Amino acid sequence: MKKIVIASKNKGKIKEFETLFQTFDVEILSLLDFPEAVDVEETGTTFEANARLKAEEIARVYQCVAIADDSGLVVDALDGRPGVYSARFAGGQKNDKENIKKVLQELEGVPAEQRTAHFTCVLAISCPQRPTRFVSGECQGIITEKPSGSSGFGYDPIFYVPEYKKTFAEISAEEKNEISHRAQAMKKLKDIWPEIEKEFF
């Protein structure tokens, strides 16, 4: 069976990809299957640049088809922050709780109608000796006043989706996979999948 390596160590993302790839005829591995894999430095200033860095490095090292996800939360009232710096917004080690705290602190006193935000996801698909391909997805929401819910990961507890009248952490994984930024990007990947199969495998 065809194999793809997800160039990520983020368990939340990997779990979502395992479901989102179910209708694709491929075996999914991730960097959790390669514990020795180095952390690719995310030195880019755009989601595309960082997705490219991660996908191309893993494709080169393991001589495989690799897919990387670079994603983040873009808050309008914060001029687009945390954006590409979402994973370490509170500094130092990645810490979801501290990141959420920082976003809520910076939005203190900002009224609901100005708390608009979106998640962005850029997927880079790379294969040695071939040009890397990209697809992206977005999901609109509103930043809540306090965290709510315990499913998902990252900023999910403060990302309220009007469609469900709940945060991403209060809906099921299935519901998140219907509408999320990652799901939107995967729908586009599905559209170009026949081309990718022809070019990359």
Ligand SMILES: O=P(O)(O)OP(=O)(O)OP(=O)(O)OC[C@H]1O[C@@H](n2cnc3c(O)ncnc32)[C@H](O)[C@@H]1O
């Ligand atoms: O680079 P990899 O190893 O894939 O894992 P990462 O967690 O560092 O991933 P990113 O560099 O793409 O940073 C994205 C951050 O944006 C946040 N994020 C992305 N998608 C999210 C989602 O679906 N729900 C909640 N937060 C999300 C979360 O804090 C992530 O750590």
Ligand SMILES: [Mg+2]
């Ligand atoms: Mg990262």
